[in-house]
Amino acid sequence: MTVSVVKVHIGTLSDFPMQLGKTVEAGTLELAVFQTSQQQFKAIENRCPHKGGVLAEGMVSGDYVFCPMHDWKIDLSSGNVQAPDDGCVKTYETLVEGNEVFVLLPS
Amino acid sequence: MKERLVLVGNGMAGIRSIENILKMDSERFEMTVFGSEPHPNYNRILLSKVLQGDTKVEDITLNDWNWYEAHDIQLFTNETIVKIDTENQTVTSDQGRIVPYDRLILATGSLPFILPIPGSDKKGVTGFRTLQDTEEMVSASHKYKKAAVIGGGLLGLEAARGLLNLGMEVNVIHLCPHLMERQLDPTAGQLLQKALEEQGMNFLLGKKTTEILGDTRVEGLSFSDGSTLETDLVVMAVGIKPSKMLAEISGLEVNKGIIVNDFMETSVPGIYAVGECVEHRGQTYGLVAPLYDQANVLAGHICDMNPAPYKGSVMSTQLKVSGVDVFSAGDFIENDEKKAIKIFDDQKSIYQKLVFQQNRLVGAVMFGETSDGPRLFSYIREGIDMSDREKVSVLTSNDPAQESTIESMSNDHIVCGCNGVSKGQIVEAIQKEGLTTLQEVKQCTSASRSCGGCKPVVEEILWHTLGDGANRTAQKETICACTTLSRDEVIHEIKEKGLQHVKEVMSVLDWETEEGCSKCRPALNYYLGMLQPLEYKDERSSRYVNERLHANIQKDGTYSVVPRMYGGVTNANDLRKIADVVDKYEIPLVKMTGGQRIDLLGVKKEDLPKVWEDLDMPSGYAYGKSLRTVKTCVGEQFCRFGTQDSMALGIALEKKFEGLATPHKVKLAVSACPRNCAESGIKDLGIVAIEGGFELYAGGNGGTHLRAGDLLMKVSTAEEVEQVAAAYLQYYRETANYLERTSAWVERLGLDHIQSVLLDDEKREALIQRMDIALSTYDEPWQELRESQKATKQLFQKATASVSIN
Numbered sequence: 001m002t003v004s005v006v007k008v009h010i011g012t013l014s015d016f017p018m019q020l021g022k023t024v025e026a027g028t029l030e031l032a033v034f035q036t037s038q039q040q041f042k043a044i045e046n047r048c049p050h051k052g053g054v055l056a057e058g059m060v061s062g063d064y065v066f067c068p069m070h071d072w073k074i075d076l077s078s079g080n081v082q083a084p085d086d087g088c089v090k091t092y093e094t095l096v097e098g099n100e101v102f103v104l105l106p107s
Numbered sequence: 108m109k110e111r112l113v114l115v116g117n118g119m120a121g122i123r124s125i126e127n128i129l130k131m132d133s134e135r136f137e138m139t140v141f142g143s144e145p146h147p148n149y150n151r152i153l154l155s156k157v158l159q160g161d162t163k164v165e166d167i168t169l170n171d172w173n174w175y176e177a178h179d180i181q182l183f184t185n186e187t188i189v190k191i192d193t194e195n196q197t198v199t200s201d202q203g204r205i206v207p208y209d210r211l212i213l214a215t216g217s218l219p220f221i222l223p224i225p226g227s228d229k230k231g232v233t234g235f236r237t238l239q240d241t242e243e244m245v246s247a248s249h250k251y252k253k254a255a256v257i258g259g260g261l262l263g264l265e266a267a268r269g270l271l272n273l274g275m276e277v278n279v280i281h282l283c284p285h286l287m288e289r290q291l292d293p294t295a296g297q298l299l300q301k302a303l304e305e306q307g308m309n310f311l312l313g314k315k316t317t318e319i320l321g322d323t324r325v326e327g328l329s330f331s332d333g334s335t336l337e338t339d340l341v342v343m344a345v346g347i348k349p350s351k352m353l354a355e356i357s358g359l360e361v362n363k364g365i366i367v368n369d370f371m372e373t374s375v376p377g378i379y380a381v382g383e384c385v386e387h388r389g390q391t392y393g394l395v396a397p398l399y400d401q402a403n404v405l406a407g408h409i410c411d412m413n414p415a416p417y418k419g420s421v422m423s424t425q426l427k428v429s430g431v432d433v434f435s436a437g438d439f440i441e442n443d444e445k446k447a448i449k450i451f452d453d454q455k456s457i458y459q460k461l462v463f464q465q466n467r468l469v470g471a472v473m474f475g476e477t478s479d480g481p482r483l484f485s486y487i488r489e490g491i492d493m494s495d496r497e498k499v500s501v502l503t504s505n506d507p508a509q510e511s512t513i514e515s516m517s518n519d520h521i522v523c524g525c526n527g528v529s530k531g532q533i534v535e536a537i538q539k540e541g542l543t544t545l546q547e548v549k550q551c552t553s554a555s556r557s558c559g560g561c562k563p564v565v566e567e568i569l570w571h572t573l574g575d576g577a578n579r580t581a582q583k584e585t586i587c588a589c590t591t592l593s594r595d596e597v598i599h600e601i602k603e604k605g606l607q608h609v610k611e612v613m614s615v616l617d618w619e620t621e622e623g624c625s626k627c628r629p630a631l632n633y634y635l636g637m638l639q640p641l642e643y644k645d646e647r648s649s650r651y652v653n654e655r656l657h658a659n660i661q662k663d664g665t666y667s668v669v670p671r672m673y674g675g676v677t678n679a680n681d682l683r684k685i686a687d688v689v690d691k692y693e694i695p696l697v698k699m700t701g702g703q704r705i706d707l708l709g710v711k712k713e714d715l716p717k718v719w720e721d722l723d724m725p726s727g728y729a730y731g732k733s734l735r736t737v738k739t740c741v742g743e744q745f746c747r748f749g750t751q752d753s754m755a756l757g758i759a760l761e762k763k764f765e766g767l768a769t770p771h772k773v774k775l776a777v778s779a780c781p782r783n784c785a786e787s788g789i790k791d792l793g794i795v796a797i798e799g800g801f802e803l804y805a806g807g808n809g810g811t812h813l814r815a816g817d818l819l820m821k822v823s824t825a826e827e828v829e830q831v832a833a834a835y836l837q838y839y840r841e842t843a844n845y846l847e848r849t850s851a852w853v854e855r856l857g858l859d860h861i862q863s864v865l866l867d868d869e870k871r872e873a874l875i876q877r878m879d880i881a882l883s884t885y886d887e888p889w890q891e892l893r894e895s896q897k898a899t900k901q902l903f904q905k906a907t908a909s910v911s912i913n
């Protein structure tokens with residue numbers, strides 16, 4: 001089975017603050033895009049599975065974001081909520097080409 | 108085909124049973140749940156917290172909608188089962204839905220007992236069992252003033268406390284001459300009454316209600332002695348009765364409740380009952396721990412795990428009313444066979460009574476000091492033989508029997524009632540996950556994460572499980588789970604090694620996580636800034652969103668903006684600017700805050716820099732771990748009682764300390780006379796002006812930890828107030844744990860100690876000097892942010908995706 005994706009431009013490197021998130025609107029989707037301290041880009045769905053908190057505003061530590069509403073800890077790579085809480089968010093691939101940042105979205 | 112399991116009753120006991128069944132055999136059943144209430148399963152025990160206003164409805168949800176979906180459980184809320192056809196094995200709901208079952212669990216709970224007296228069907232008469240009851244009480248408090256609670260038991264008192272919090276006048280009517288007679292003896296009951304009277308509750312004891320008066324809505328009560336009482340709301344909290352009707356009309360054997368055997372089987376094969384609706388060995392239960400015990404046996408039995416039979420539960424109680432510590436367990440009334448040991452300290456209002464039958468502890472009542480409650484309860488529950496000990500020593504916590512108690516505690520014993528965590532689960536987590544601190548246990552298992560009452564037992568289990576390898580004295584409060592170091596140790600290392608960045612602290616001090624967590628990052632950022640005010644550069648990414656964006660995030664992702672109004676004093680020009688901003692940015696809500704400020708709520712994130720620019724006022728820091736507000740009364744400028752210029756002093760204090768970074772938020776107030784219109788008694792630092800001087804109150808709190816401030820000092824001039832305030836706040840900055848309010852800090856350090864530091868000329872001067880340095884670093888954040896294009900773009904603007912060309 002092939003999954004078709006579209007590559008979508010979301011900004012240049014300097015638009016994204018270091019070790020923080022940014023809300024990205026992509027059609028009907030709302031993503032939280034993070035630049036980790038290792039300068040990697042991570043994109044996840046921008047709603048905490050708990051009470052819909054805006055994850056883009058969470059604190060980023062290593063490969064995790066902490067939801068600003070009730071401090072749920074979410075793995076930016078897998079989208080999994082960490083114990084003792086439970087759940088997951090969708091994740092999306094990212095690409096950096098030169099200074100331009102892209103996400104791959106299901107078409 | 109899977110077996111069909113139907114649960115009637117979507118509450119704590121039923122869902123607990125389902126959870127246990129899923130753990131034992133997740134594939135075996137196709138499950139359907141019916142609940143009469145519109146909500147998913149919530150923690151009914153915490154309703155009193157919702158009523159008392161310190162907890163939101165969402166926070167007491169135990170299993171949200173997703174949980175049912177994730178486990179493929181068909182859930183019908185707002186739907187009540189009205190009939191069981193035991194022959195054809197189906198249930199019928201009030202919506203006419205018929206669902207077949209192979210196994211049926213009845214967990215219908217209980218109903219409030221409504222006194223059968225004339226008028227009990229009037230509007231304004233409610234029980235206290237459901238979220239709906241709670242909502243009704245809250246809405247009544249908006250319209251009416253006077254509330255009467257019938258029943259001075261656990262539930263009645265929790266309801267009464269909640270109604271007090273809602274601003275109502277509360278009368279508690281009780282048939283017995285003392286409160287909580289099912290859990291307390293007369294001495295403890297009277298101490299409790301006194302404590303609650305001090306909180307503003309009024310009691311009518313030994314009174315029998317005979318009629319509820321009024322037209323369609325309640326207007327009063329009349330009593331058997333002929334007296335009457337005016338009231339606008341009646342809460343019936345005289346007891347609960349098992350909800351057995353469905354079982355009864357369906358031909359199951361019932362008495363007080365639905366009769367079950369030791370495996371929670373009813374008289375009809377394939378039908379089980381669990382929770383408050385059951386009668387087991389003649390006993391019905393209304394507390395959570397027994398329900399969890401039953402749910403465990405039931406699940407084991409249904410899944411063919413051959414569980415040990417349920418033999419009934421010993422009960423313990425803790426009253427969840429802030430400011431009052433009450434504990435009761437087991438059989439607490441002494442008689443010819445049962446002898447009591449009592450400790451009664453009238454001065455401190457501490458009362459403790461242990462009841463022994465021969466050499467075993469069978470009951471306990473405690474008032475004022477209850478921290479040993481859970482430990483004593485385990486002695487009672489396990490029936491420990493205490494013949495080899497001085498009985499009074501049982502009350503001291505270095506009791507040698509402690510370990511053996513943990514050892515003999517059964518694995519399925521529920522240690523944490525709020526979250527339903529058993530001893531076995533805690534032990535397993537400690538062993539499998541290699542946990543070594545209470546904090547880790549808390550995080551991993553949720554035990555003691557809610558009310559904290561079981562913390563001593565959880566700690567004992569931890570030590571017992573770790574065995575000799577564990578060093579008890581090494582148990583300390585670490586900053587968070589990322590480190591084994593305490594706050595003091597970290598600060599010592601930062602000073603000693605000259606550490607300068609959050610990351611450096613983590614790597615030099617061997618943090619267990621790569622980049623810390625949401626607890627330690629802001630804490631380290633604060634400590635570093637406090638220790639090196641001139642050198643340290645604040646790390647934005649280690650700040651909570653509100654402090655990073657200098658606005659308060661709301662649940663929908665919008666923000667609120669509170670401009671600075673020194674001392675709560677404003678003018679036409681500022682009000683006009685605010686009004687214009689509200690119009691221009693279509694701000695949906697404008698509200699006065701408790702700290703005498705104007706709050707603009709619902710501002711879009713991207714509008715924040717523009718709103719600040721148009722306001723052209725300094726940030727009110729309503730989001731910060733910082734000085735929030737200095738509340739003032741009108742004072743001598745206008746008030747006929749005012750003894751000093753409270754507004755001028757308040758404004759001066761606010762201008763001096765604005766933007767100061769503190770371990771937690773700091774609120775000040777200045778009142779110009781002891782009438783205290785600015786509420787100086789519940790502030791981190793409250794000033795009350797008196798003729799010829801000022802009184803300073805420390806460690807007051809009007810929030811979760813309601814506490815009246817302690818008189819710190821009296822001084823004679825406004826300059827001295829400023830100096831003492833500077834020294835006091837600097838000492839707090841230097842010695843408090845991050846996120847420790849002054850109310851907790853004053854209690855931890857002791858008022859005497861703080862006074863002695865502030866009265867020591869040398870120490871006070873040094874503190875004031877260090878405060879001046881800290882204050883010199885303040886930059887108004889709204890201006891700073893809006894002037895930086897980079898910050899505006901990176902932090903406040905959304906990105907919008909566009910499809911790329913290649």
